[in-house]
Amino acid sequence: VYGGAGAIQGPLLAAELGINRVLVPSAPSVFCALGGLVSELSHDSMETVHGTDVDGAVVGSKFARLRGHAVEWLSRQVAAEHLISTTFECWAEMRYVGQSFQVDVRLPDKAVETGDLVALEEAFHREHERVYSHCDRTAPVEFVNLRVRVRGGMLIPEPSAPPMLKGGEAVKGMRSMRFQGKTYPDVRIYERALLSEDTTINGPAVIEQPEATIVVPPDYSAEVGAYGSIFMTRS
Structure with a gap:
């Protein structure tokens, strides 16, 4: 308690x-404050790219810009010497054309770096099948939002x-x-x-x-x- x-x-x-x-x-009265000081930092930077007219180069450049925003945000939160790790994840909200709701897809890092649109769409098909038990690889796919999630692991002091x-x-x-x-x-x-x-x-x-x-x-x-x-x- x-x-x-x-x-x-x-x-x-x-x-x-x-x-x-x-x-x-x-120190029970400051237990939450302690957790706030040592818990992992997490932040999402997002950009809308609604539509099907998106190629691999556009996706790559937008993710690079979002990653820069994420790095800037993290630097404002904590000094670098207090971080023990920094990780980045690339996500996209995607859907088949005509769908009302999009699927949140964790994109492969290599596909993002190389601008491999086929691999990015394949990640969507797999996630769509996992969520809804079906997919249609012949249907056109559109991006809705791109998102970079940065996680900063904090240095946790030894208990004493x-x-x-x-x-x-x-x-x-x-x-x-x-x-x-x-x-x-x-x-x-x-x-x-x-x-x-x-x-x-x-x-x-x-x-x-x-x-x-x-x-x-x-x-x-x-x-x-x-x-x-x-x-x-x-x-």
Whole structure:
């Protein structure tokens, strides 16, 4: 679970769904932001080329221009040193003349580079057959849109345990809490940064950190794992 309040509701929701284990990462409130920083970048550059009067040279030149747009977009998103890979895919929306809907076709790179229109149309026939279980290689084919998709693989940092505070007691106090209509008068409150790996806490308990609160219900136990993650298991 993630989010500042996710670990409050997560165990209760998991119990309703019959899920017996809940994982709380070390920084749940910024978990989505972390994913946004390290997830793969992807962008489509597209140009309309509606019609049948398109030859291999035209297709090749348009894809070259779209690739340039894709490179420019990627350079605006992230510094090159943060990328571990860059890949390009050439796609086309194609259809038989008279069709109302086009088929999205992944085009062979070699056919795009050489402007091999026959191979490009054959890719459409195969995809049309895969989608609709038939094709007509004698029917004229038209292009609707050309698209270049660029993917940038991001450098993902090695996971590490958050720094532990020293010289303090993990239990910082007690408070009264109610779970499912029952009052628990002496529920322990823990400081997450003072919990060492392999520490086990039986619920009910509360684990606090500056940006999130973790509630361990009475029928759960919490164990501190590697990298500061907390695993809550329902008994």
